[in-house]
Amino acid sequence: MAVGLGPLPTLHPVPGFELGIASAGIKRPGRKDVVVMRCAEGSSVAGVFTLNAFCAAPVILSKQRVGGTVRYLLTNTGNANAGTGEPGLQAAERTTARLAELTGVDASAVLPFSTGVIGEPLPVEKIEGALQAALDDLSVDNWAAAATGIMTTDTLPKGASRQFQIDGVTVTVTGISKGAGMIRPNMATMLGYIATDAKVSQSVLQDLIRDGANKSFNRITIDGDTSTNDCCMLIATGQADLPEVTEARGPLFDALKKAVFEVCMDVAQAIVRDGEGATKFVTVEVNGGANHQECLDVGYTVAHSPLIKTALFASDPNWGRILAAVGRAGVPDLDVSKIDVFLSGVCIASKGARASTYTEAQGSAVMAEEEITIRIELGRGDCSETIWTTDLSHEYVKINAEYRT
Amino acid sequence: MAVGLGPLPTLHPVPGFELGIASAGIKRPGRKDVVVMRCAEGSSVAGVFTLNAFCAAPVILSKQRVGGTVRYLLTNTGNANAGTGEPGLQAAERTTARLAELTGVDASAVLPFSTGVIGEPLPVEKIEGALQAALDDLSVDNWAAAATGIMTTDTLPKGASRQFQIDGVTVTVTGISKGAGMIRPNMATMLGYIATDAKVSQSVLQDLIRDGANKSFNRITIDGDTSTNDCCMLIATGQADLPEVTEARGPLFDALKKAVFEVCMDVAQAIVRDGEGATKFVTVEVNGGANHQECLDVGYTVAHSPLIKTALFASDPNWGRILAAVGRAGVPDLDVSKIDVFLSGVCIASKGARASTYTEAQGSAVMAEEEITIRIELGRGDCSETIWTTDLSHEYVKINAEYRT
Structure with missing residues (x-):
């Protein structure tokens, strides 16, 4: 039923951003349901989160941690860890602590994301059991697999990619999203992950994703319902050999903004195109x-x-x-x-x-x-x-x- | 499909308020589609109207005229006279002028109400041709016939009635409504007409219908859509042998308010119960x-x-x-x-x-x-x-x- 949504376009790897996919068997044995993303040391990470007062445990944790040093993003499908109260927060903390332990980073450097059924306890052991496999799978070439790994009720994976040259250096912006979410917040939610190898200060990056999401993710609507788990993240790994963007102006910022906005728009519109029941x-x-x-x-x-x-x-x-x-x-x-x-x-x-x-x-x-x-x-x-x-x-x-x- | 909506209850006549029904053949030959209501001399009339900026021609006219002396309410179904611009206003003026001419009142004493398709010219001659028959039909006993006469896509007529005694005098409040309107504003709209034989000053009456509608008509919703033609009118004929209610207090006001609110609630909820496609x-x-x-x-x-x-x-x-x-x-x-x-x-x-x-x-x-x-x-x-x-x-x-x- 997806309207005008074809197979994934080429998703260019982003130097310094690796993705690993594994199966924890949360809903079905063998289904890819855990995605780990690793940001190179020195990356900036910014994000926008659902405004729903009933935000899920992983959202609460990610909002707290996104201002500090972030090295890993841990996503599971099959369970939203929402409406789960204090035990839900502890469950999210446990999975991130385990990933931190396996990788030798602080637990606060791991951001959790969950999507799936509301109100059921997060299967912590299952997720923990899949983390090493996801880490072993980490690769900059895994965008397409990750786009599939974060799907729930989506009928097609969603991704977009842009590159531009500046001072002879190629800069990449690649993103993926999921979400028939506004239709089925119980089973799904809207998630977006966009990465670039440009070097960008956290405050400029935060403004960029706020404005980009505002013109894309915040302008799509299927039925007006907003999930408890919606998030959109923007990661800048700084691996491109260019000066850091510390102000919202200049040719590099302008080119980056254009690419980020276009990727946001493509992956956000893809969610609408894949809205279940959509024919227009x-x-x-x-x-x-x-x-x-x-x-x-x-x-x-x-x-x-x-x-x-x-x-x-x-x-x-x-x-x-x-x-x-x-x-x-x-x-x-x-x-x-x-x-x-x-x-x-x-x-x-x-x-x-x-x-x-x-x-x-x-x-x-x-x-x-x-x-x-x-x-x-x-x-x-x-x-x-x-x-x-x-x-x-x-x-x-x-x-x-x-x-x- | 109407949920918990049975046949009409007894609708007690309201002394001083007569209703006449006729067929103008607006949509189908023979269908009852014109209702004239006559208010005894000295009646107070108050009303609340749609807040939609695209309000229909009859709404514009009725809002202008309701503050003055009102003697007749003229309702047609089959055509909403909405989205019809200046010619629509003139059409509404013509039908009311004709009724005024037939009855010897000022044109400003006639309030028009229309419900039906949007954007088509009001068939003025057809309506004018049915006015005498409607006048000939005027009777205080015609509430049930009028409830049917104002129906469009409604599957059942809607009405409610209350009586109370005060100082040995019986006071009646009777009302009817129509409207699968919020579902099909193109064909239908929400209309309510409630009359009492109590004597009430216009300002108290206006507050009463504003507050009553606010707790009933303004608290029902099917899909959030609001018609261009919604109106709810309250008429006090003053035929009951009781002092005029000029303040919003005292036993008579309290009893009247209770009865008006109950009638408002019954006929407003009936609209939801008859919402097309409603199963709950x-x-x-x-x-x-x-x-x-x-x-x-x-x-x-x-x-x-x-x-x-x-x-x-x-x-x-x-x-x-x-x-x-x-x-x-x-x-x-x-x-x-x-x-x-x-x-x-x-x-x-x-x-x-x-x-x-x-x-x-x-x-x-x-x-x-x-x-x-x-x-x-x-x-x-x-x-x-x-x-x-x-x-x-x-x-x-x-x-x-x-x-x-």
Whole structure:
């Protein structure tokens, strides 16, 4: 069902960043469910984490530790270690302590990540038993295997890679993600890991992943639900022979930012494309807002409207539902007579009413496509925001009704 | 599919309030689609209207006129007169002017209400042609016929009635509603008409319907979508031989408020029970909030979560999805360790984690019922809010995907 999502592109190795995959048999014997990532000494690590107040034990721990020296990222699937209280925190501490012991680093240098069922105790011994195999497997060439290793309900692995040259040096940015997560937070969650061999100070790196995630991971939505375990990490190993980026400016920073944002965007959009039950990939573009917040309010109201989502599933160019959603988005003093709405380039509503030039045939033609853009022009200012989402299909209800705790 | 919604109860006539039903053939020849309501001279009329910025032409007109003398309410189904711009306003003015002409009142004494398809011109002549028949039909005994006359996609008529005695005088409050509206705003909308023979000043009446709607019509939600045409009106004819209520206190006011609120609640909940595709009637009760807004934020986040709604459809006691929704509701400094969640009396989550006493068998037993209460205890204060909603079924997607503009 994945919409416009093909096989993995080439994922260039990132010098100083190795990945190892192993099987702990958490849900099924033999399934690859543990991924260890090693960051070369001197790496900077930054991350953004779920804002859900019920954040899982590994998220609590990773948030505490990400500011310090980080050498390993330990991910397991099959169990989210969420809703597990104090014992869950201790379980996450134990797995990271064991990895630290095996590798001779401080326990605080290991960040844990978990995805899977909520509310069940983390199978600590199983995970510990798989760590040595994962370490033995470490290689810079393992991105594709890791992309598969972090999958849960995903139907396809997700990854993206960019390279650029600066002063004759090639810099690589490679990332992977998983997550039909917003659909099934019980079984899955949204995880992203992006690494570069550029050298970047932690504070610049933190701003970079915050801004990058903000334009990508934080702009995708399937049903508005947010997992307890969502994380997106950015690692800079510093192995490229270039000066350290310590400020958010200059040609190296600009090129790096572009590459990081593109990788973020690709792997974030891949999550939407692989949303279970998705038959359409929908871009909601809101222009002409007086500020960014009102663009987001309109965009999310449209993207979350079950009425619009079912119309998208049915390829129904239902301009009335779109206008009604814009109207209830809570934009203060909205002048509806200034609003235009376009469906993939076709003007369906003009000045707040059905466009006189619009024909059902035009609307049906664009709605028949797998990729649809809903563009809303508010006519109030210069701000824009873009959100990506899916339709709401029979399959969505089927998957989520039939999956049980 | 209506959940726990039987035939209409006895709808007591309200002295001074007559209803007449006729057929204008707007969508189908012979279908009853025009309802005229006459308020006795001296009646007070108050109302609450959709907050959607794209409010329909009749809503614009009724909002302007409701403060003055009102003698007639004119409702048509089959056409919402929404998204119709200036010509739509003129069309609404014409139908009300014609009714005023036939009855010898000012045009401003007639309030128009429309529900049906969006974006098509109101068939003014058809409606005008049916007005005399509706006037000829006026009777205080026509509540049940009017409840049917305002239906669009509703499967059952909706009405409620209360009487109370004070100083030996019987006071009646009777109301009707329609609306699978939040599901199909293109075809339907939420309308409520409640009348009493008490004498009430306009300002007290306006506060009464605002507060009553706030606890009923504004607390029901099916999918979060709000129609362009929603209205709820309260009429006080003053025919009961009692002093005028001019202040929001005293035994008469208290008894009237109780009756009005109960009628509001019954007819509002009936809309949810008749929500198309609904198989469950769900009460979301949020207690222990520091303020009302955070209770509402939590309640609506739970009520709108497609993950929770599909779990309800599947009778799946999915406590993880409920906790995750509470966690992302945006409550500041939420201490998850204080949160308890109950499903129809069964504690499923305690102190932010799965309750130790909880068994799947308990959860499955309560989820098998048609009526389910999700009670969330925030443990932060004394505020409470209650919201009513439905599950999300295959049928919902089917109805909304197959209905076309």
